[in-house]
Amino acid sequence: MNIDILKNTLQSLCLEFSKLCNDRKLKLVTAESCTAGLISGYLTDLPGSSAYIEGGFVTYSNHMKAKVLGVSEYSLNEFGAVSEQVAREMVQGALNNALMANIGVAVTGIAGPEGGSHHKPVGCVWIAVQRNNKPAIAKKFMFSGNREAVRLQTVIEAVKLLQYIAQD
Numbered sequence: 001m002n003i004d005i006l007k008n009t010l011q012s013l014c015l016e017f018s019k020l021c022n023d024r025k026l027k028l029v030t031a032e033s034c035t036a037g038l039i040s041g042y043l044t045d046l047p048g049s050s051a052y053i054e055g056g057f058v059t060y061s062n063h064m065k066a067k068v069l070g071v072s073e074y075s076l077n078e079f080g081a082v083s084e085q086v087a088r089e090m091v092q093g094a095l096n097n098a099l100m101a102n103i104g105v106a107v108t109g110i111a112g113p114e115g116g117s118h119h120k121p122v123g124c125v126w127i128a129v130q131r132n133n134k135p136a137i138a139k140k141f142m143f144s145g146n147r148e149a150v151r152l153q154t155v156i157e158a159v160k161l162l163q164y165i166a167q168d
Contacts, residue, residue: 001149010155014046017166021103022051026052026131027054027100028052029101029103030094031056031093033065033107034107034125035154039056039158057093082126087106103131105127105129107125107128109123109126122150127158131166131168
């Protein structure tokens, strides 16, 4: 996994997404766990990002997911933090807490090198995106490589999903 190629890909995607947001008058909110602000970081590397970034939440612990984003204790206990249900609740919670945002993304996963299990190995990531009052779209990914590679691949796929719903 070539980190430089991932970073170059990501920078191009972020530029495309910024143009799309500006054209469509979109304001983004993020809810990040395994990426810990990396999505916001890459998107705000671009000048003028305040026109399309409303803000973001880094909710690494289950406690923060529940208290800040309103993720249900039931979902956390029944499905675990790395699950479709939690990713969907995270993006909805982010949109509920950022009233000026009209598009959101949430990521939760296991970046490694530890923390994986048989059912949820290192590289398992759920990404949820949502626009306005439409239903969230959530996708599961199984990334490979070291911690940095998993996190960069997560951001790449998150921006791709955001582009997809931004065009809707």
